[in-house]
Amino acid sequence: MSATRKHAKVGWALVAAGLLTGGLAACSSDDADDATVVGRASLIDDTGRSVGTATFTRNGDGPIVGRVALTLPTDSPEFHGLHLHANADRTGCQTGTGFTAVGGHWDTGGHAHGSHTGDLPSVTRRADGEGEAVFTVDKFKAADIVGKAVIVHAGPDNFANVPRGTEPNTYTDNGEAYDGAGGTAATGNAGARYACGVIAAAS
Secondary structure, eight states, X not given: OOHHHHHHHHHHHHHHHHHHHTTEEEOOGGGGTTSEEEEEEEEEOTTSOEEEEEEEEEXXXXXXXXXXXXXXXXXXXSEEEEEEEOOTTOOOOOTTTTTGGGOSBOOSSOOOTTSSXXXXXXXXXXXXXXXXXXXXXXXXXXXXXTTOEEEEESSXXXXXXXXXXXXXXXBOOTTOOOSTTHHHHHHOSOOSEEEEEEOEEOO
16 A cells, blocks of 8 residues: 555545534434424525435434435446535536536635535445435524525545545645645535525524
């Protein structure tokens, strides 16, 4: 195994540990069975085709539980970056534009990528193309996410912790400018925005 590949694998292990201790954790979908829905979004691709849903629930005063489920191309990567984007002017998910109008990752205070308020665990794609991410999060409140845009990216998020290179699991450009570390540090280099949905408050 090359040193670069070894370092990349160590980096991913550290990312996973950081997510589990920094306000995010994987959870069973059964945990949310009796919870109250506090927000939901319908996900579309850039042609306007419905591809999935995002649901956010809460049980009493506990943390928010998120579940994102969608259909992905079967030849796409196994992992897909998942973030809440600011959608500051409430333009929303405009088709045919790559969903650029929803702006960058939602953040409440100058954090680097991996620690943005809107940075979430990646969606995992199964062989049949069905993808899912289920997680708990305590770094924002239910009211904070209404109007934010759920974005599922076309590629994996490296959480700003993978070196640039040509081997598997290393940083590649994916259309982003490489400026030492800034490109991947800003966005996770997850590529195009495959699916988008604006979170609405539960009625």
